[in-house]
Amino acid sequence: MYSKEIIERFKNPRNAGGLRGANGVGKVGNAACGDIMKVYLLVDDNGIIKDARFKTFGCCAAIASTDVACDLIKGKTLDEALKVTNKQVYDILGEMPQHKIHCSVLAEESIHAAVEDYYKRKDKANKKSAKVDDDED
C-alpha cells in the first residue's frame, strides 16, 4: 500500500530532528487527529533557506511527506518555498492511499507556517531591533 520511497523515507528520514538556531518554525495538525508536523527553517540574510528539518507525530506517510517537504525547500528562497505544493510532495513519494493524501497537504501547510513564522519573527525583531530567540533543538 505504500511506495518504496515512502517506506525508505519513513525508515531513514534525511531531515528528521530539530534545528539549532532555527529562525522560522511552523507547526500544523493536532495529536487528536493523528498528525502533527513541525518544520524548522534556517534562513540567511538573503532570504535563502540554508537548512530545513522536521519533527513529526504521525503515520509513515506523514513522516515521509515532511521529509520530502524539507528537501524541496532547502536552498530555495522563501518565495520559492511558498510555491511548493502538495502535488510536488505527492509526486516524489509515489503511490499513497487515497486517505493519506492529506499528509502531503499538511506538509505543504507546514512549510507555509514556518515561512510565516520567519516573517513574523523578522518583523518583531525589526520593530524591537532585538535578538531573535533561538528555537529549541
Place this chain on the structure above:
Amino acid sequence: MVRKIYLDNAATTYVSSEVLAEMLPCFNTIYGNANSLHGYGREASAIVDRARDRIAHAIGAAKSNEIYFTSGGTEADNWAIKGIAHAYANKGKHIITSAFEHHAVLDACKQLEAEGYEVTYLPVDKYGIVSIADLIHAIRKDTTLISIMTVNNEVGTIQNIKAIAKTAHEYGIIFHTDAVQAIGAVKINVEDMEIDAMSMSSHKIYGPKGCGALYLKNGVRIENLISGGSQERGKRGGTTNVPAVAGFGKAVEIANRDLVINQQKLKAVRQYFLDKVTERISYIHVNGHPQQKVNSIVNISFEMVEGESILMLLDLAGIAVSTASACTSNSLQPSHVLRAMKVPDEIAQGSIRFSFGKNTTRSDIDYVVDELEKAINQLRSISPITKAGRR
C-alpha cells in the same frame, strides 16, 4: 534473514495441522454435496453433522440442531441482529447494544436504524465494562433484542454475560452475543449463561477462513438473511462448505479441549511481555480491564507516537501487530473502542494491539520488546510532542 513473529492472532490464525488433516479429505475424496440424497451426499452430510455435534458439545448447547453454519462471524452477527429484530418487529423496534461492539454488529444496527428501528448504544466504563444499571435503565417496553459482545476484540475485556443475559430475560428480551474472540479463551456454556443467540468464527481459533456459525436456541425466531435452499434447516441457503465446516468443528473441539492449558501458557506469556514492556518503555497505558480480560490480547497506548508508524517499524523488523488508529482506517478518529472507553484521542492514536498465539514463546517476546523499544525511541526522537508538553 529477518526473524518473523506473528502477534496478530486476534486478526486471524494459521490453520493447525490437526484441523487441516480433518479438512483435506473433504476436498477430493468426500466431495459430495451435503444436500444430495446419494451416498456421496450422505457421506458429506455425516461430516457436517459431526462438526455440528462437536460445536454444540463444546458450547453446551442443548441440541446440535441449534448450530447454523455461516460464512463467518460477520454473517452470524448480521443475521442475528437483523434476523431477530425483523422476526420480532411486531413486538417492538428497539435494540440495545454497546458503543464498542465489532462493526459487524454496529453496522447491522445502523442498517436497522435506517429502516426505522431505534438503537441504544450503551456506554462502557474506562475498562470496557457494560454496567447492568445502565442496561436496565435503557430497557423499554418495545425492546426486543440486546446484543453485547463476550470478549472485545481490541482490548480483550470480558463482559458479565450471564448477568446481562439474566437481565434481558427478566424483561422478556432476546439476548445475543458476539463470541468470536471468546471461543477458546473463556469457557462458554450457552445453557448456563442463558445465551439465546451467539456468533462464532472459525479462523480465530486455528480453523479455516470463510466459516462461522450462529448458535440459535430452539424457539427463538429469526428471519432468513440468505435465501435459496433447504440447507441449515431451511434457515440459511447455499451449498454447505464441507471442508471448512469440518475444519471449524475440529477447531472448536480442540479449542475447548486445550482451553485450560493454552490459557495457562498465554497468561505467563502475557505477564512476561507486560513486565518487560513496563520496565523498558515509559509513558505507556495498558488499555482494558486489569483482571476481567483474555490472556491473548494486550492493548497498549504509547504516548507521543502514532500507532501506524509503530506498526510499520515493527513490520520492517518482521513483527506483525495491529492498530485501530486513524491511519489504518479511513477516518482521522482513533478506534471507536478506545473512544468508548474514554481514552483521550491523542493517546489512543498511539495504540497497538499485540495478540499472542498458542505458539508464542518467551524468546519471541524478548525479540519483540527489543524491537518495540527501538521503534518507540526512534519515533519519539522525531516527535514534536515533548514529555513536558504532553497532556
